[in-house]
Amino acid sequence: xxxxxxxxxxxxxxxxxxxxxxxxxxxxxxxxxxxxxxxxxxxxxxxxxxxxxxxxxxxxxxxxxxxxxxxxxxxxxxxxxxxxxxxxxxxxxxxxxxxxxxxxxxxxxxxxxxxxxxxxxxxxxxxxxxxxxxxxxxxxxxxxxxxxxxxxxxxxxxxxxxxxxxxxxxxxxxxxxxxxxxxxxxxxxxxxxxxxxxxxxxxxxxxxxxxxxxxxxxxxxxxxxxxxxxxxxxxxxxxxxxxxxxxxxxxxxxxxxxxxxxxxxxxxxxxxxxxxxxxxxxxxxxxxxxxxxxxxxxxxxxxxxxx
Amino acid sequence: xxxxxxxxxxxxxxxxxxxxxxxxxxxxxxxxxxxxxxxxxxxxxxxxxxxxxxxxxxxxxxxxxxxxxxxxxxxxxxxxxxxxxxxxxxxxxxxxxxxxxxxxxxxxxxxxxxxxxxxxxxxxxxxxxxxxxxxxxxxxxxxxxxxxxxxxxxxxxxxxxxxxxxxxxxxxxxxxxxxxxxxxxxxxxxxxxxxxxxxxxxxxxxxxxxxxxxxxxxxxxxxxxxxxxxxxxxxxxxxxxxxxxxxxxxxxxxxxxxxxxxxxxxxxxxxxxxxxxxxxxxxxxxxxxxxxxxxxxxxxxxxxxxx
Numbered sequence: 103x104x105x106x107x108x109x110x111x112x113x114x115x116x117x118x119x120x121x122x123x124x125x126x127x128x129x130x131x132x133x134x135x136x137x138x139x140x141x142x143x144x145x146x147x148x149x150x151x152x153x154x155x156x157x158x159x160x161x162x163x164x165x166x167x168x169x170x171x172x173x174x175x176x177x178x179x180x181x182x183x184x185x186x187x188x189x190x191x192x193x194x195x196x197x198x199x200x201x202x203x204x205x206x207x208x209x210x211x212x213x214x215x216x217x218x219x220x221x222x223x224x225x226x227x228x229x230x231x232x233x234x235x236x237x238x239x240x241x242x243x244x245x246x247x248x249x250x251x252x253x254x255x256x257x258x259x260x261x262x263x264x265x266x267x268x269x270x271x272x273x274x275x276x277x278x279x280x281x282x283x284x285x286x287x288x289x290x291x292x293x294x295x296x297x298x299x300x301x302x303x304x305x306x307x308x309x310x311x312x313x314x315x316x317x318x319x320x321x322x323x324x325x326x327x328x329x330x331x332x333x334x335x336x337x338x339x340x341x342x343x344x345x346x347x348x349x350x351x352x353x354x355x356x357x358x359x360x361x362x363x364x365x366x367x368x369x370x371x372x373x374x375x376x377x378x379x380x381x382x383x384x385x386x387x388x389x390x391x392x393x394x395x396x397x398x399x400x401x402x403x404x405x406x407x408x409x
Numbered sequence: 410x411x412x413x414x415x416x417x418x419x420x421x422x423x424x425x426x427x428x429x430x431x432x433x434x435x436x437x438x439x440x441x442x443x444x445x446x447x448x449x450x451x452x453x454x455x456x457x458x459x460x461x462x463x464x465x466x467x468x469x470x471x472x473x474x475x476x477x478x479x480x481x482x483x484x485x486x487x488x489x490x491x492x493x494x495x496x497x498x499x500x501x502x503x504x505x506x507x508x509x510x511x512x513x514x515x516x517x518x519x520x521x522x523x524x525x526x527x528x529x530x531x532x533x534x535x536x537x538x539x540x541x542x543x544x545x546x547x548x549x550x551x552x553x554x555x556x557x558x559x560x561x562x563x564x565x566x567x568x569x570x571x572x573x574x575x576x577x578x579x580x581x582x583x584x585x586x587x588x589x590x591x592x593x594x595x596x597x598x599x600x601x602x603x604x605x606x607x608x609x610x611x612x613x614x615x616x617x618x619x620x621x622x623x624x625x626x627x628x629x630x631x632x633x634x635x636x637x638x639x640x641x642x643x644x645x646x647x648x649x650x651x652x653x654x655x656x657x658x659x660x661x662x663x664x665x666x667x668x669x670x671x672x673x674x675x676x677x678x679x680x681x682x683x684x685x686x687x688x689x690x691x692x693x694x695x696x697x698x699x700x701x702x703x704x705x706x707x708x709x710x711x712x713x714x715x716x
Contacts, residue, residue: 229648229651240584243584243592244593277632277633277636277637284633285551285631285633286551308637308640309636309637309641309643309644310640310641310643310647311644313648324592325592326584326592326595326634327633327634329584329616330616330634330638331641333615334619334641334642335616335645336616337617337619337620337621338642340621341658344536345536346656347656349654351648351652
């Protein structure tokens with residue numbers, strides 16, 4: 103149980119998710135057992151619809167992620183990653199400490215062999231109707247072109263397997279459509295992706311087409327730029343909310359509908375939720391974790407990196 | 410006369426601008442004299458309200474900027490920059506070839522002594538009501554921290570003198586508010602700006618606050634990031650237009666109201682318009698050129714770099 107409104111929001115979101123996932127999928131809750139059972143009772147939901155793994159500690163937002171991960175061994179994040187690493191669960195999602203979630207991803211489930219640097223990604227809505235995948239959105243802010251080129255492959259496998267997009271169009275975020283445009287990093291990345299035969303590389307995508315859906319299904323960028331894009335979209339979403347703008351496109355921009363931030367390139371599905379996750383956001387996050395599992399994403403990614 | 414719809418849009422915009430600028434300001438039109446006079450006649454505007462400098466050549470969008478600047482010596486851009494360099498006009502604006510405008514800025518009016526790299530900037534609307542200045546927006550896409558730090562000073566002088574903002578808040582665009590956040594470039598820039606006593610440095614600004622106006626009046630970033638921000642805003646503006654969203658905030662995002670892209674750090678006011686500029690956009694551009702001149706921006710910037 104993690105997040106600013108844990109455990110209430112997390113448990114309520116899990117209850118909502120029961121109807122959103124396949125009947126044969128099982129949700130495992132890690133957290134304070136009494137609190138979980140009390141909230142389930144208040145929600146009128148039988149506790150046996152979940153597996154409950156009791157934990158006693160909490161990694162706080164102020165804790166040093168790596169230290170907390172080592173010392174708070176009975177926290178929901180550490181116990182959850184233990185279950186994930188040994189295969190007792192198939193995927194793990196939390197709205198708790200992002201830092202601790204990354205520590206768990208890197209040291210408990212570990213990067214897939216061949217992946218230079220795992221990445222965090224985000225689905226972004228487009229007016230074309232289907233979402234695009236943006237990566238990296240803030241983990242690696244000084245990326246070498248080789249790392250960005252791998253993101254093209256990782257994103258392509260995700261878009262194909264989890265989002266069901268056939269031959270997803272992969273593009274480099276850049277300041278112009280022409281091949282020669284860009285900074286040193288984007289130009290070198292363009293060259294590497296052009297030579298990558300396993301993906302459908304379509305060239306550069308400009309900022310103006312991130313949300314149009316006309317150019318790309320997978321948008322590769324440095325974490326500095328991706329984080330700016332994502333936060334700028336959030337800021338404009340908030341401005342629109344405050345000024346009464348409402349429509350399907352902007353509604354899809356609501357973090358509650360995004361389904362969290364998948365950590366890609368590690369040996370199991372891990373999804374990080376917004377700290378302020380509402381029950382609806384938790385439900386979306388559980389749903390996208392299930393999609394990732396059912397798509398066999400991790401295994402497909404491992405295969406791609408073995409080729 | 411430059412731009413996709415030249416000379417019609419340019420002349421019509423100049424006619425509109427007559428009412429938008431001070432009565433003692435004088436607009437000089439560079440271009441095909443007959444065409445200009447014909448359009449003015451059709452608009453019912455006496456030709457003597459302008460100075461007309463006849464030119465016979467046109468730098469096309471497909472021309473190599475530097476070569477065209479050398480060979481097409483009787484084009485409106487080259488003649489205009491000649492007038493600007495010798496002080497026969499006080500500022501120069503065109504919606505023609507961006508490349509040729511940059512060549513003119515760098516080689517005809519030249520960078521101000523002490524400025525490592527001039528920059529192109531853009532006003533961006535905020536919901537706080539007053540605009541913020543974003544720089545660089547695409548000229549320098551691999552900036553050293555020393556260059557970005559100078560942009561802080563350049564932007565501050567612009568915001569104070571041209572926009573009339575007292576002690577403008579200068580911030581570095583970054584992925585977190587905390588000082589230690591960012592990539593190598595933004596962290597080093599933060600350090601340099603912190604030590605710059607001539608500006609009101611307020612720290613980092615995240616993507617979520619670019620358009621809120623809550624944090625900064627001057628936002629410093631690499632041209633790669635700034636270009637992405639600007640184009641993403643344009644893309645979202647277009648999506649909003651297509652989906653019927655309309656309000657004052659988004660209307661201010663319309664390039665027609667922005668007033669072009671000031672080139673900052675050179676020895677005279679130069680403003681580059683959107684290639685597709687409408688008469689309204691040309692009018693805004695002329696107006697912001699006049700503001701730049703009346704504010705004595707160039708002289709103030711020269712002073713700042715002498716200190």
